[in-house]
Amino acid sequence: MLTFLAPVGSVIALLFAFYLARRVRQAEEGTEKMKQISAAVRRGANAYLKRQYTGVAIFFAVMFVVLFIMAGFGFLTYFVPFAFVTGGFFSGLSGFIGMRIATSANARTANAASKSLNSGLRVAFSAGGVMGFVVVGLGLLDISFWFFFLKWFYSNPANLGLAADVSAAALESAQVQAITSAMLTFGMGASSMALFARVGGGIFTKAADVGADLVGKVEVGIPEDDPRNPAVIADNVGDNVGDVAGMGADLYESYVGSVISTAALAVAAGYGFKGVSIPMGMAAIGILASIIGTFFVKTKEGASQKNLLTALRRGTWISAAIITVAAFPLIWFGLGSEHIGLYAAVISGLVAGILIGIFTEYYTSDTYNPLKKLAESSKTGAATVIINGLSLGMKSTAAPVVIVGISIIISYFSSGGAQAYDNGLYGIGLSAVGMLSTLGITLATDAYGPVADNAGGIAEMAGLDESVRERTDALDSLGNTTAATGKGFAIGSAALTALALIASYISEVKVRDPNFAFNLNITSPAVLVGLFIGAALPFMFAALTMAAVGKSAQSIVFEVRRQFREIKGLLEGKADPDYETCVDLCTRSAQKQMIAPALMAVIVPIVVGLLLGVNGVCGMLAGATASGFILAIMMANAGGAWDNAKKYIEAGNFGGKGSDCHKASVVGDTVGDPFKDTSGPSINILIKLLSMVSIVFSGLIISCHLM
Template sequence: MSGLTLAAETGADISLSGGNLTLIIAVGGIALVALAMAMVFRAQVLAAGEGTENMRTIGLAVQEGASAYLTRQFKTLAVFAALAFALLFVLPADDNAIRIGRSVFFLVGAGFSAAIGYFGMWLAVRANVRVAAAARDEGRDPAMRVAFRTGGVVGMATVGLGLLGASVVVLIYRGNAPAVLEGFGFGAALLAMFMRVGGGIFTKAADVGADLVGKVEQNIPEDDPRNAATIADNVGDNVGDCAGMAADLFESYAVMLVAALILGTAAFGAEGLVFPLIVPAIGALTAILGVYITRPRPGENGLRTINRSFYISAGVSAVLCTLAAFLYLPGSFDELTRVDSGGGLLASLIGAVPEPTGDPRVIASVAVIIGIVLAAVILALTGYFTGTEHRPVKDVGKTALTGPATVILSGLSVGFESAVYTALVIGAAVYGAFLLGGGVTVVSLFAVALAGCGLLTTVGVIVAMDTFGPVSDNAQGIAEMSGDVHDEGAAILTELDAVGNTTKAITKGIAIATAVLAATALFGSFTNAVSTAAEKANQNETGEALLGLTGVLNVANPANLVGLLIGAAVVFLFSGLAINAVGRAAGAVVFEVRRQFREIPGIMEGTGRPEYGKVVDICTRDSLRELATPGLLAILAPIAVGFGLGAAPLGAYLAGAIGSGTLMAVFLANSGGAWDNAKKLVEDGNYGGKGSLAHEATIIGDTVGDPFKDTAGPAINPLLKVMNLVSLLIAPAVVALSVGDEKNTGLRVAIAVVAAVVVAGAVYVSKRRPVAIGEEAPEPRTVQV
């Protein structure tokens, strides 16, 4: 490759040729095209009619609540961002330019993640009323188009900002771009995790509180305006599902690119720095296609329309990525000027590393196709376990005839079973991609990262599918609260809401698969970082004893076993903290809604107006109060393990977290989705219909599933990537302090102890909070319903 110079050691600088620079600039241009299309779709959404005055008034209340919440949330998160910025600045790097760039692009990544979440929410709360108006005045197809184009705006912004950030870093830093992108990915992941946790607590506290008092105790519809929690529930859908999911998938996008560029540089050299950018750039173009072709055929179910668009855009992506691989990559590894393939310490620890063989074009294209196929399989698998037309949800709905206990048991069963199949599918994809490396570890790990990039070619459509759900849900809520949409329009919105429930469940499954692939690729980047740091410390001869990399998962080593168990345990603790936070905040909502029904005259008769703002305030205050503990756990637990036990136990910690996190996330998401759609099944007239004992049983199941599928489950995705990125960033310091004099040992242990004490203190404070955080919440025994 003319113009390419690459030293034969890991981390060497790469000089890009004019042709490669042109390609990277073209990728940046495609990013700008995606952002331009986002503006086009936005204009189309805002051009739609807003309906009646009553509908606009309700929509405005939701807009104000969502904007106020996110503004307060970002002020809270600014403190964490400042601390993380300072931490990145003091961590070691090859030179000052990289350290400064890493810290600056941490802020860029965090800013992009926040911007996508905020502007996604901004448009969604304005699209809600427009979808309701379109269903009322124009029919199903225009309503569906407005809802999906709203998602298209968020999808285009996600891929556009992700590609723009990565391409700018590569243009500026060239061969050092992967190190700088670690900061970019960390910023995106950290903000996404907080937005997922905070938004999830908000939305599910309002949802659970509204259901328990309104639907169960007062026997009124879900979005009845007499329920004081309805506005908060609609606000929560936007700050949780729209803002949170958009930020989640953006950070998946950014983090996967980080891992792909790190491993690609080691495996393919300059081509490995460019090709991972070409793949998602193609995905950005096919996402535009996917949004435009989402047009229902006469009499066609909305879910089938959306699925068809997804499959077509995924298929086109597979063809174009294959063509790109064969046009750009050479036909043999001899034509690549690469870094040492897993050499140095890593090679000495895992045995002799053979020279790569095979055709890089075939390896790259097959890896990308594996990722695209994985997305399609996850879509079908999740749809089967959570769709109302399939047996699992029908069985859950039927158990409602025998009460809430059997509904909960059957939903748990669906979650457990689906987690096994999903994990096997993801595992098969990871292993299939890994085999493409032909025994060369770094090439195999790069293939896994490329599979993740392949999956991410569908992100634009995935985000559109996900945003479609809460927008349709809120449109139905506005229609019901306003009372201005009747008969045919109401039936259209009910259908779109049911479709949205399934698309939300499907996109959660794909997001989980993305998280696992990204975490696996980052794990490979972590081992390379540890190896490089040990080489610099001149530990070639004692590296195996120091790092134990031959036994990262050798549970005969007690330190590794402890690391593995802690990694798995952190996922459980994180999930428990998130669900418990929803329970406390929902308790405060229940007390407040009960108080209003009891003390405000005429609410049930429709002559008294509920105090909606008080419930919004409760959800805002309590969700932000609960952010700190899960965030500190995600950041400080790897630090405590790494500095306390060493690099190998930290690797085992990550493996334990990835394994348990995959199963836990799928279990929580699919069990919650099954309970939700079982409730919809009964509300459609099955097993007694609305108001029956079976309906009440499914409502209980749905309230249990709400924090499962919309708080704890989705938050595990960014949790895995935050922990992997923290481990990647601290790996050089962990290795450096693991060698040398006793002063290093003392400092290392002190860091671990401080991190562990802070986590323990945060958990203790969290557990000391009352069950219901409402300032004036009475004791449960004194409440009269």
């Protein structure tokens, strides 16, 4: 069966990640000063993750007990609590491994950039590749383990409550239903870990970044990444815990969620094990395609931003082309020629992911007019930079909404949705799998950015030649664009995955109570109230995370000011700052501030379900997905544009560094930091976690609700 491709693909991905990690570690770290700075960043990142995982372990222990009790009352199977833990463990592990390699690659990238631009690109991209292939490798490993274990367990008719002489067809039908129903619930573990990693890491990185910029660049007037700034190490630590570990856990959850939700929809559509094998096989083939694509990422010395972007695009497009070719025989031989319409669903998702990336690049890259006009607005001060940045972010939502909408329509009807509703939903699930099939290389281009950013900081702090900083700045600026593109991709995939999860929630309710009467009419009070609550949730969530960054940044501002005031000779470079205090402040503040938004994502769907019932939950999920998708795109693109507008001015445009235009752009970048790196990216996890929690607690909600 095609399902055997999944464990094979996971092993290949992990072996390739090991190969890339070894290649990174073989590169030279550079001078003793570079090694010391890199070690300081590594210590800070490790200290943060140790404290975060300690706190998250408590949450997982409590949830394990809750799920175990629910299993005792018959709302879940006893496998769910254990699968919940493994989902969270592998999600956290993927982020941890990626972060470890990223903090090992920063100095090595800076040192490689002293030789050539291409050398720096290869080291940074290899480090990002470790993150990408660890995510897909561990994700498929987790899915494969539970699939084959549950398949073995439910091969015994007695474990399904069936007679020993049951027919083979009836046994297979009950078996695949039980397997996918159980697997569907363990995505909550991955979603929970992703939310903690993304929110906590996002608060840390932006508190440090905003605090360092407000005092260092705005008040004191020293350059970015200046070693005199006490928050500079915390800023570099934040790049790793937020944009590497956090992004890794985020896309791990999307990847796993798309595969298992599509598998569950295959059962509802009547495709059985053959339908389940398609998303698993597609994910495995995507790994091979991504590996091939990585070998085409290279550039030449003196390359422009456009050349560098083309180098990264080349690998992604080659991977997408391979999937385009391979998906056809996979569906033809897996399900039969009569279901070849599903091929269009896969391609629509794949193309949608690429198009979202292109439009994100259009709004956030200095190659195009929207960003140049934003930078030009700095001539009239910070206020117009803020206004125009918000306008740009709002405009940028139109294209992704249209793209995802077209992809949904194509997927639904090409899969036979007009004839059978469940078939169309399966097609939408496959489009999400198609979009995420090349995640290995897509995530590599995203995780590459923080490594390049760190490399630039180390080049500055270690006092390397100006030509090295120019190369690392070129890589860093490209990293901002790829990070913005990656966030757009993550948000788009989250929208499709969330839609598949909503459909899976409805299917799960039907399985638990075949006689349940849905009333999803928009005028139904439960649906309407749920819709309003859901639409408000992303805004409330964004408000909490933005406030968390503001509060945490305040403590860093006060600490940096204190050190500049009290440490004699610090500004003159005659004394060393206390980096560790800023790292510790960020760590403690991030851990404290992430609790409220994380708990909101878990508690609200349960409360809504108990008050408004299943129909109310459906309304809530629809409202949160619609408003969350748009809000996340707006915040991510506005933040990315503000950041690149600042870098565009620093490159010598509109007066360059130190000019009034530059000061205005720094204010815009400071506002945009929590937009693009904390609130925006976290919202896409929120909309998926709401669905996951609803699925896990569906049995309880069916039995206990007011409306």
